[in-house]
Amino acid sequence: MISICLFQEKFYIWNAEDACRVREEYRIVGSLVGCLPRVPMQNLQFGLPLQLMKEEARFLVEKGFARVYDNTNIPPPSDTDKESFTENRKRIYEEQVEACKTNKEEQFERNFPRILEGKKKKRMEKATLMGSVPADDSDLVAEIEEELRNTQLPELPLEASSVQIHTACFHEKQSRMFHDGWTISMTGREELEYRIFSHFWEKGYFLTRGGKFGGDFLVYPGDPSRFHSFFIVVCLEHERPLSAMEMIRMGRLGSNVKKTVVLCSVDSSNEVFTVSLEWSKMS
Amino acid sequence: MASRHLSGEELLQHIKFIKHRPELPQRGGFKEYQPDGSWLQNKRLEYFYDERRSVLLEERVQKISSLAIGEWDEKHGKVLVKKSGKFWKNMGHVEDGKQLLFPEEALFLIDEGVMEVYRGGVPLSVEEAYSVLLGSKVPLEHYQAFAHLCRLGYIVQRFEKTLIAFERQTGLDENSKSNRKKSKKRKRQTTDAADVISKRSKDGSVSLHQRGDIPCDSDAVTSEGRVEEGCWSVDLVKTADSVTNEVQVKVECAKDTQKEICGEMSNRENLKSSPAQLLWDFDSIEFPDISKETASEIVLKRPPSHLLPPGVEIAKPFYTMTIVRRDSTRKHRSTSNAVVCGSSARNWAEYKKMFLDKSEMEHLASSPAAILWTGEVTPLVRPSHAVSTGAILSRLRAFGRLDPIHAAESVNCEDDAHQSQIVYNVYLPDSKFRKSSPGSPSVCLCVDRQGVRSPSFVDLCRSLTECPRDSTLMWAVVDNGDVAFYSFNGVDLPRDESFP
Numbered sequence: 080m081i082s083i084c085l086f087q088e089k090f091y092i093w094n095a096e097d098a099c100r101v102r103e104e105y106r107i108v109g110s111l112v113g114c115l116p117r118v119p120m121q122n123l124q125f126g127l128p129l130q131l132m133k134e135e136a137r138f139l140v141e142k143g144f145a146r147v148y149d150n151t152n153i154p155p156p157s158d159t160d161k162e163s164f165t166e167n168r169k170r171i172y173e174e175q176v177e178a179c180k181t182n183k184e185e186q187f188e189r190n191f192p193r194i195l196e197g198k199k200k201k202r203m204e205k206a207t208l209m210g211s212v213p214a215d216d217s218d219l220v221a222e223i224e225e226e227l228r229n230t231q232l233p234e235l236p237l238e239a240s241s242v243q244i245h246t247a248c249f250h251e252k253q254s255r256m257f258h259d260g261w262t263i264s265m266t267g268r269e270e271l272e273y274r275i276f277s278h279f280w281e282k283g284y285f286l287t288r289g290g291k292f293g294g295d296f297l298v299y300p301g302d303p304s305r306f307h308s309f310f311i312v313v314c315l316e317h318e319r320p321l322s323a324m325e326m327i328r329m330g331r332l333g334s335n336v337k338k339t340v341v342l343c344s345v346d347s348s349n350e351v352f353t354v355s356l357e358w359s360k361m362s
Numbered sequence: 363m364a365s366r367h368l369s370g371e372e373l374l375q376h377i378k379f380i381k382h383r384p385e386l387p388q389r390g391g392f393k394e395y396q397p398d399g400s401w402l403q404n405k406r407l408e409y410f411y412d413e414r415r416s417v418l419l420e421e422r423v424q425k426i427s428s429l430a431i432g433e434w435d436e437k438h439g440k441v442l443v444k445k446s447g448k449f450w451k452n453m454g455h456v457e458d459g460k461q462l463l464f465p466e467e468a469l470f471l472i473d474e475g476v477m478e479v480y481r482g483g484v485p486l487s488v489e490e491a492y493s494v495l496l497g498s499k500v501p502l503e504h505y506q507a508f509a510h511l512c513r514l515g516y517i518v519q520r521f522e523k524t525l526i527a528f529e530r531q532t533g534l535d536e537n538s539k540s541n542r543k544k545s546k547k548r549k550r551q552t553t554d555a556a557d558v559i560s561k562r563s564k565d566g567s568v569s570l571h572q573r574g575d576i577p578c579d580s581d582a583v584t585s586e587g588r589v590e591e592g593c594w595s596v597d598l599v600k601t602a603d604s605v606t607n608e609v610q611v612k613v614e615c616a617k618d619t620q621k622e623i624c625g626e627m628s629n630r631e632n633l634k635s636s637p638a639q640l641l642w643d644f645d646s647i648e649f650p651d652i653s654k655e656t657a658s659e660i661v662l663k664r665p666p667s668h669l670l671p672p673g674v675e676i677a678k679p680f681y682t683m684t685i686v687r688r689d690s691t692r693k694h695r696s697t698s699n700a701v702v703c704g705s706s707a708r709n710w711a712e713y714k715k716m717f718l719d720k721s722e723m724e725h726l727a728s729s730p731a732a733i734l735w736t737g738e739v740t741p742l743v744r745p746s747h748a749v750s751t752g753a754i755l756s757r758l759r760a761f762g763r764l765d766p767i768h769a770a771e772s773v774n775c776e777d778d779a780h781q782s783q784i785v786y787n788v789y790l791p792d793s794k795f796r797k798s799s800p801g802s803p804s805v806c807l808c809v810d811r812q813g814v815r816s817p818s819f820v821d822l823c824r825s826l827t828e829c830p831r832d833s834t835l836m837w838a839v840v841d842n843g844d845v846a847f848y849s850f851n852g853v854d855l856p857r858d859e860s861f862p
Binding site: 086089093098110114115118119121125126150156161170177178179238239243246288300304307 | 417429502
């Protein structure tokens with residue numbers, strides 16, 4: 080079950096696996112809103128959390144794919160949390176020291192012949208300068224070898240070790256306040272949008288918000304990363320009169336961006352009614 | 363779902379990986395038209411999903427030496443900086459000798475991966491930081507707009523309303539800022555408002571200063587000696603009605619400059635008495651009421667000795683004075699003009715205008731086109747107006763020229779729940795930026811959710827008065843994590859030069 084976090088009336092997914100599953104298996108796109116850890120200072124690509132539309136969250140809950148937990152009041156860490164944190168920090172430091180040491184040792188082994196050569200040369204030069212006869216080669220080699228192996232490799236200081244800033248909550252034992260059987264309340268307008276969202280989802284499309292194109296949703300035939308959207312969906316109340324100016328405005332917009340504007344509403348018999356605007360000429 | 367714990371080796375590997383400046387993950391390359399179920403398409407999609415998964419699974423890793431440390435202060439809603447970093451140049455403020463960060467600033471630093479904020483001895487994860495730091499005080503949209511701009515390198519600070527409508531309209535804002543910095547040296551200029559105060563003041567306050575001495579910049583309007591906190595608005599209200607509103611408004615904003623004024627007051631030569639004697643309690647000082655119609659004499663009591671100049675003594679405890687009233691019904695020597703205009707004109711300008719109108723009407727009545735001027739509906743334009751095209755056009759104008767800055771004051775202030783407020787000051791990325799004197803922001807930003815109705819003209823005018831002269835007013839509209847910026851720019855349409 081996917082866990083959805085509720086905070087300030089918005090829905091987030093903090094777990095990376097869930098964020099991937101929700102797109103791959105359930106055709107829910109959402110939008111990433113956090114900094115991308117590898118390159119934080121740019122606005123082209125974002126990282127976790129994945130923010131879901133109200134419609135998407137409600138849809139996942141109603142279909143039984145996800146549960147919602149409330150993050151409004153997170154209690155302060157308990158003593159066990161503090162202990163486990165300190166232990167964890169100690170552990171990763173020790174692991175890093177070990178790993179560093181192994182690395183250095185491996186490096187040493189690899190470079191040993193070169194280091195040996197270098198040291199030998201220096202010694203020879205020193206000896207010839209002083210005029211003394213160089214000692215037997217193998218003795219010299221053994222001497223240098225022992226010297227090198229006895230030098231202590233410096234240990235990784237704490238300051239140079241790394242720590243992790245966790246993305247999602249890492250308290251293992253923390254019980255999340257899951258709301259089971261909880262429905263998300265919606266206004267009339269939001270209900271309408273939800274109906275239309277489900278209507279298009281059932282047909283196999285992917286949907287995202289359409290604010291950038293002057294509509295409510297954008298409808299994609301496949302994953303938004305691979306395909307352009309086909310439709311700009313505008314949700315309207317069934318009885319609402321539509322002026323000619325509005326029709327022209329939407330029609331122009333659609334034709335300029337090469338997408339079809341689809342006007343959707345829910346009629347009196349609770350059926351979703353859709354009509355698309357098309358530019359036609361009479362000639 | 364708990365977050366992954368990276369092992370020591372993974373941490374070291376990650377540090378090495380970051381050091382080599384990884385590229386941004388591919389955004390899916392060129393797009394296809396529609397799904398055709400081909401193997402190639404599916405392969406591409408799979409590749410995209412795999413890359414996305416591995417990028418999202420990456421965690422924030424930082425060396426302890428380059429990690430800043432902070433602690434969450436629940437009571438004040440701010441983060442106390444224990445170990446600072448490069449960010450201190452552009453973010454944060456000092457209070458009581460402590461380095462503090464606002465919640466959105468700290469959250470951004472955690473998100474960026476350069477800071478750890480501790481709460482109860484354990485550092486906050488990004489998820490917890492969202493809930494704990496933002497809480498219910500800082501809306502998510504504000505944070506998202508803030509982070510969006512910070513990531514681009516802009517310097518974003520919280521907006522504090524320091525300008526008021528009056529300052530902006532009269533252009534005082536250009537001076538008031540520089541005055542706030544220089545507390546000892548105050549520029550003294552006179553404006554009409556302050557002169558009016560000194561003329562119309564009923565309190566004995568004018569005697570304390572020479573007229574030209576009154577510092578007339580907005581935050582030092584004091585025409586009398588009260589320097590206690592918040593008291594001065596009360597006394598200044600007693601001045602003439604038409605000035606009241608402006609004066610009250612001016613005074614309210616200057617609480618932080620009271621100390622400066624105190625210092626200044628004590629420096630003045632004509633107030634060589636101690637501060638205690640500056641406090642004139644006008645409630646206990648009696649002033650005779652000479653407005654009563656029926657009174658023929660008034661009684662003046664001897665004032666307390668501390669109010670008298672040194673060396674002056676008053677013998678009698680009280681004096682009576684008779685009031686000679688001018689008979690208001692006495693007839694004036696008047697011309698027929700005065701009879702027509704005098705009764706309804708409130709001031710000389712109006713009287714003059716009425717007089718000129720009357721003479722013009724007499725002239726028109728004798729012209730051949732006199733018939734136009736009889737009756738209720740008369741032409742808008744008169745022959746005397748035919749001075750220039752502009753003069754005629756100004757007569758035909760249906761709406762006055764609108765200046766948004768002045769429009770704001772003529773609108774009733776209704777508390778509207780959706781009224782856009784300026785939230786942030788945005789400064790351009792600049793190595794010369796100093797927190798102590800940031801200067802004017804290049805953009806004043808309001809933040810709204812998508813779906814909230816767009817700002818009305820009234821909102822726009824009101825927000826413009828709060829925005830300094832050389833800043834642009836912009837709106838950030840957040841649509842489910844997507845931030846878009848909009849602004850309303852004034853456009854100067856070409857018009858007739860003679861048209862005022």
